[in-house]
Amino acid sequence: MTKKEILVLEDLLGSNKKIAADIRNQLSKKGILAVNLLSSPGAGKTMLLEKLSEVLKPDYKMAVIEGDIETERDAERIRAKGIPAWQIMTGGACHLEAKMIGRLFPDIPADLDFLFIENVGNLVCPASFDLGEHLRCVLLSTPEGDDKPKKYPKAFITSDSLIISKSDLVSILPFDIERVSKEALEMNPRLEIFVLSSLNGDGIKELSDYFIQALHKLRSDHA
Amino acid sequence: MTKKEILVLEDLLGSNKKIAADIRNQLSKKGILAVNLLSSPGAGKTMLLEKLSEVLKPDYKMAVIEGDIETERDAERIRAKGIPAWQIMTGGACHLEAKMIGRLFPDIPADLDFLFIENVGNLVCPASFDLGEHLRCVLLSTPEGDDKPKKYPKAFITSDSLIISKSDLVSILPFDIERVSKEALEMNPRLEIFVLSSLNGDGIKELSDYFIQALHKLRSDHA
Numbered sequence: 001m002t003k004k005e006i007l008v009l010e011d012l013l014g015s016n017k018k019i020a021a022d023i024r025n026q027l028s029k030k031g032i033l034a035v036n037l038l039s040s041p042g043a044g045k046t047m048l049l050e051k052l053s054e055v056l057k058p059d060y061k062m063a064v065i066e067g068d069i070e071t072e073r074d075a076e077r078i079r080a081k082g083i084p085a086w087q088i089m090t091g092g093a094c095h096l097e098a099k100m101i102g103r104l105f106p107d108i109p110a111d112l113d114f115l116f117i118e119n120v121g122n123l124v125c126p127a128s129f130d131l132g133e134h135l136r137c138v139l140l141s142t143p144e145g146d147d148k149p150k151k152y153p154k155a156f157i158t159s160d161s162l163i164i165s166k167s168d169l170v171s172i173l174p175f176d177i178e179r180v181s182k183e184a185l186e187m188n189p190r191l192e193i194f195v196l197s198s199l200n201g202d203g204i205k206e207l208s209d210y211f212i213q214a215l216h217k218l219r220s221d222h223a
Numbered sequence: 224m225t226k227k228e229i230l231v232l233e234d235l236l237g238s239n240k241k242i243a244a245d246i247r248n249q250l251s252k253k254g255i256l257a258v259n260l261l262s263s264p265g266a267g268k269t270m271l272l273e274k275l276s277e278v279l280k281p282d283y284k285m286a287v288i289e290g291d292i293e294t295e296r297d298a299e300r301i302r303a304k305g306i307p308a309w310q311i312m313t314g315g316a317c318h319l320e321a322k323m324i325g326r327l328f329p330d331i332p333a334d335l336d337f338l339f340i341e342n343v344g345n346l347v348c349p350a351s352f353d354l355g356e357h358l359r360c361v362l363l364s365t366p367e368g369d370d371k372p373k374k375y376p377k378a379f380i381t382s383d384s385l386i387i388s389k390s391d392l393v394s395i396l397p398f399d400i401e402r403v404s405k406e407a408l409e410m411n412p413r414l415e416i417f418v419l420s421s422l423n424g425d426g427i428k429e430l431s432d433y434f435i436q437a438l439h440k441l442r443s444d445h446a
Contacts, residue, residue, distance in 0.1 A: 040263045040265065040344070040346075040367075041346050041368075041375060042263065042364075042368045042371060069377075071370075071373050071374050073370055121346065123263075123264050123344065124292065141265075141366065143364065143392070144263075144264055144366075147294075148265060151293055152344070153293055154292075154315065166366065
């Protein structure tokens with residue numbers, strides 16, 4: 001990169017950081033836990049949100065912000081589950097930024113429990129942009145292969161949890177859950193690791209319990 | 224984006240375009256066909272190159288440039304097949320640029336037939352950067368889902384061919400080859416579509432024939 005390019009990038013990241021801190025602060029005061037989901041395209045973020053909605057809906061209020069380059073498809077899938085959803089179409093941009101979340105702020109109900117943000121499907125760029133979330137979760141689906149943490153380090157280093165998705169396929173794929181967990185923990189020892197399948201439901205309860213615990217902790221920290 | 228950001232991006236893309244045109248021109252004169260492979264992480268680019276090397280090696284000389292954010296893993300896999308390979312580690316950058324290919328130019332043997340470039344695993348950013356290739360191929364693996372062309376349009380609009388990979392999994396996945404082909408062709412009617420599995424070998428011969436035909440065309444155009 002040229003010096004000019006680096007300066008523009010630093011400006012962009014610096015201003016994003018400030019907006020993100022402000023969003024996190026406002027959400028914390030309202031007792032809303034925000035979760036930023038990161039992954040490659042097709043790792044199963046939307047289907048996971050559909051499944052989580054089934055488990056959380058009886059006792060908690062959730063809403064979803066969907067980030068995509070084009071189409072309203074993912075927001076429509078979430079709305080079909082009776083969950084409020086907003087679609088951000090980035091029109092070419094490869095990641096969400098905090099200011100895009102900030103623009104939706106007036107529409108977000110104050111009595112929510114969970115705000116899930118599904119980032120643009122991209123294992124690289126979204127890792128550089130704090131959206132004001134309390135938890136960042138990176139999904140890695142078994143068909144993507146178990147060599148990804150070291151090849152795409154930033155998403156794994158900056159996340160709070162690693163969700164290994166599509167576990168129903170693991171028996172027929174060359175994917176070693178132990179290998180990937182070990183590599184990911186070497187890079188980021190505080191990662192909490194979940195193995196799940198949105199297709200057969202394995203592991204969904206454990207993940208929703210993790211989010212519920214984090215919600216209670218947020219509220220007791222800001223009581 | 225601010226006006227300053229847009230200007231920096233335009234500079235970057237403009238200078239990339241010139242370098243790419245120069246690379247393409249030099250390769251054409253030498254009769255080397257360059258192929259740029261684009262996809263999400265884990266769609267099977269490296270394994271496809273391993274399989275292609277088995278089919279092409281008896282009659283053609285190929286080499287591979289591997290783009291990754293970190294690690295030499297992919298270049299090592301290709302070298303293990305007896306194929307020359309160079310690893311570009313972008314150190315965080317989400318795509319390859321033409322100048323990175325240009326720097327390797329002195330090392331590339333003049334008597335090659337095929338130069339394959341495996342881009343960073345990212346279905347978004349690499350689509351904006353011409354690397355001087357003659358053919359751009361986007362891979363979409365069946366586990367990623369059949370809704371991807373409209374959600375990540377640029378990679379599909381700028382490619383010459385669509386390679387639907389991991390076809391061996393199609394019977395157990397919700398992936399409709401006809402739907403995805405139809406959507407992709409609506410966006411880009413000149414796309415040539417291949418369906419293949421590097422695991423069981425289906426469709427590999429058809430794809431290698433396509434590259435061989437393109438090589439002959441390049442050489443007759445520049446004879």
